[in-house]
Amino acid sequence: MAIAGDADIITDFIAPPNVTVDGKFFTFTGMRALIGAPAPTTLKVLKASMAEFPALNGQSVSYAVLLYPSGTVNPPHTHPRAAELLFLLSGTLEVGFVDTTNKLYVQTLQSGDMFVFPKGLVHYQYNAQSQYPAMAVSAFGSASAGTVSIPNNVFNTSIDDNILAKSFKTDVATIETIKAGLSGKV
Ligand code: GLV
Ligand code: MN
Known part of the structure; x- marks a missing residue:
């Protein structure tokens, strides 16, 4: 496969060799696993990045769906290649990031809120609720944001x-x- 990652491409899209390019190629069905599935008991992160969804190659976008049972934390981490825009679909979520001067920025998100984690900075999420799960979708400005x-x-x-x-x-x-x-x- 031609690897562009997030480099500007000079074709409309990049298809791996020997792959039929039709509507199916541009469709990711991996999140169907969420529909009707029992609630997880530990943090669950489902990714749709270039690795799972090859049509993203060269498009500089990707998603993750995050399920946080009550009391769970997504431990401090960074994405070396992208900012992250988190949209909280249900529940409440404590989020935070630390800038390069060591200043911590925190917020408690309500359902419907969005929060941006700037590119490369250490961040976390915590569902402090004792009963309710939280669910979020995160968009990344990279087809392969990477997680440290x-x-x-x-x-x-x-x-x-x-x-x-x-x-x-x-x-x-x-x-x-x-x-x-x-x-x-x-
Ligand atoms: C959440 O911060 C994630 O990167 O999936
Ligand atoms: Mn993140």
Whole structure:
């Protein structure tokens, strides 16, 4: 497949070789799985990015649908290649991001609200409600926004414990406790 990602393209669209290009090619049906499905018990993120939906190649857009059971958090993360525009469809949601001066911006969203997370900045969402789930759709200004999960990228890799202990001004035992808690879970 010709890979354009988010580069400007000089054709209307990019089709992978040996693929029939018709209406079906431009249709993503992966979200049908949501219709009538039982409510999840953990955070669920369904993506429609270039990986799942090849017709997005070269179009600089993608979506994610996010389901937050009560009490769940989408841990701090960044998208290196895109801003994110979140539209809260149901429930309420605490959201926040941190700018490059370390200033935190927070808001409690009501259903119908939109919130923009600027490109590349660390952000999170939290459904603080004790009973009600929340559901959101996020649009990204990239066909492949990428996600860098801070807990996962920092602690669920093989970065040396000593380096992490020095970086976080703590001891190796504490780092190992954090790693053990995250292992395979984020
Ligand atoms: C939410 O912030 C997401 O990136 O899916
Ligand atoms: Mn995000």
